[in-house]
Structure formats: structure tokens, C-alpha cells
Amino acid sequence: MAVELSFSKEIENIMYASHGKPIKDCLQCGTCSGSCPAVEFMDNSPREIIGLISADFKKEVLASNTYWTCASCYHCSVRCPAGIDIADMMYALKRYSMWKGEFQEGLIGPEFSESFVKMIVNSGRSFEPLLAATYLPKFSARDIVQEGLMATGLVLSGKMPLLPKKVKRLKNLQRMVRRIIPIGETK
Ligand code: SF4
Ligand code: SF4
Structure with a gap:
């Protein structure tokens, strides 16, 4: 029992x-x-x-x-x-x-964590522009403009890629991560 x-x-x-x-x-x-x-x-x-x-x-x-x-x-x-x-x-x-699946309503942390793990499972890499989309709705219009300007500067200076990249042997990584993180199906 x-x-x-x-x-x-x-x-x-x-x-x-x-x-x-x-x-x-x-x-x-x-x-x-x-x-x-x-x-x-x-x-x-x-x-x-x-x-x-x-x-x-x-x-x-x-x-x-x-x-x-x-x-x-x-x-x-x-x-x-x-x-x-x-x-x-x-x-x-x-x-x-x-x-x-239990946490305080309105916190950025749970949503951000889930997006981050799904991103890693799907590509093996963190891609900041996509992550930013999870918490931008919580920002004011002024903050969004500031973030946008900073992101543009990072892309133009080559410090942030414009498109997400994937690691090699992604399937191996996905098998490994799914064994330890029961976070649900990824897209
Ligand atoms: S410092 Fe350590 S022992 Fe002291 S209250 Fe925190 S967890 Fe407990
Ligand atoms: S790790 Fe730092 S921020 Fe977190 S509970 Fe401990 S002292 Fe506080």
C-alpha cells in the first residue's frame, strides 16, 4: 500500500x-x-x-x-x-x-520558469527576446520602450542574436531533461 x-x-x-x-x-x-x-x-x-x-x-x-x-x-x-x-x-x-501547479496568482516567477525550461528543452539554449515576452505584459509602456531600445542596442552590437539557435544533438538533451522535469509537453 x-x-x-x-x-x-x-x-x-x-x-x-x-x-x-x-x-x-x-x-x-x-x-x-x-x-x-x-x-x-x-x-x-x-x-x-x-x-x-x-x-x-x-x-x-x-x-x-x-x-x-x-x-x-x-x-x-x-x-x-x-x-x-x-x-x-x-x-x-x-x-x-x-x-x-500551485502558486500565488500574479507572480512572474512561475510563468517565467516554465517558459525558460520549455525554451531549453526546445532549443538547448536561452533566447532572451522570447523570454522577455513572458514578463513584458507586467511592465509599463515606458519600461517596454526602454527594454526595446536596450534589446536593439544588444542586437546591433552583436551581443544578442536576432534569431534563436539550437544546440547539436538536441534529441539527447530533450530525453535527458524530460526524465528529470515533469513539466508537461513542449511545443
Ligand atoms: S539560520 Fe538556519 S537555524 Fe537559523 S532559523 Fe535560519 S534555517 Fe533555522
Ligand atoms: S538566498 Fe539570499 S535572497 Fe534567498 S532566502 Fe537566502 S538570503 Fe534571502
Whole structure:
């Protein structure tokens, strides 16, 4: 009979490959939150998110913008006295949220992540003009004009290609990626 895992166990399993200690070792000291440059933009501080995971508050964690706001600076991971890789936990939460299709409405992160992975699966390369299309609707008209001018400058100076390129042996890459990312069919 299949055993249903608790939310905290699911996150622990996703983090299994991480070299950091498991989140159950958290002392709730708050060093991570105090070190975080993005905490003022987060619904819950890193310390709170760890507490919510440990208490299996799945709904509250998935509704939080915290892990989508994380800037991956690794200050928290470096300073945690319990050796927990909090930055890696933020990635684990993003992956989990995408697999479950549950995240806070209106965030750019989930849409951007899905577009990015699909682009990599389809071509093996990142192509900025296509990625930009996923977040341009959130920009003001002034921002769009500025972005357009910057993109034109990058293309003209040869720093950004006009058309997307594909890697060699793309099928091999696609097989590999699809084994580890259940993100749905790509076009
Ligand atoms: S710094 Fe480490 S031990 Fe302290 S609250 Fe954050 S995760 Fe827990
Ligand atoms: S890695 Fe993320 S959570 Fe940790 S300090 Fe940096 S921004 Fe904050």
C-alpha cells in the first residue's frame, strides 16, 4: 500500500541531493531572515517558511511569494549555524510548486520558469527576446520602450542574436531533461 508522505517529508526528499543538513535541524534562530536582502519583499521570512514546512502547512507555503522572491544570493546558507542550505530549499519549493501547479496568482516567477525550461528543452539554449515576452505584459509602456531600445542596442552590437539557435544533438538533451522535469509537453 502506498504511503502518503507529509509535506515536510516531500520537501526533504526533493532536497535529498543537497549537501546541506535537513530542515528539521533548524534552530529557528532567525539568522537567515536577518541576512536576507530580499526579506522585505517576502510574505514570510526564510525562518517562517522553514517553520511552516516543518509544521506541514503546505497550503500556506504554496500561497507564499517567499521562494519566488529569493534572489539566490546564498547569504542565508552560508550563515546558518545549523548548516541548512536554505537557498537550495527555495529552489526545491519552486520545483514542488511547479509540479503541483500551485502558486500565488500574479507572480512572474512561475510563468517565467516554465517558459525558460520549455525554451531549453526546445532549443538547448536561452533566447532572451522570447523570454522577455513572458514578463513584458507586467511592465509599463515606458519600461517596454526602454527594454526595446536596450534589446536593439544588444542586437546591433552583436551581443544578442536576432534569431534563436539550437544546440547539436538536441534529441539527447530533450530525453535527458524530460526524465528529470515533469513539466508537461513542449511545443
Ligand atoms: S539560520 Fe538556519 S537555524 Fe537559523 S532559523 Fe535560519 S534555517 Fe533555522
Ligand atoms: S538566498 Fe534567498 S532566502 Fe537566502 S538570503 Fe539570499 S535572497 Fe534571502
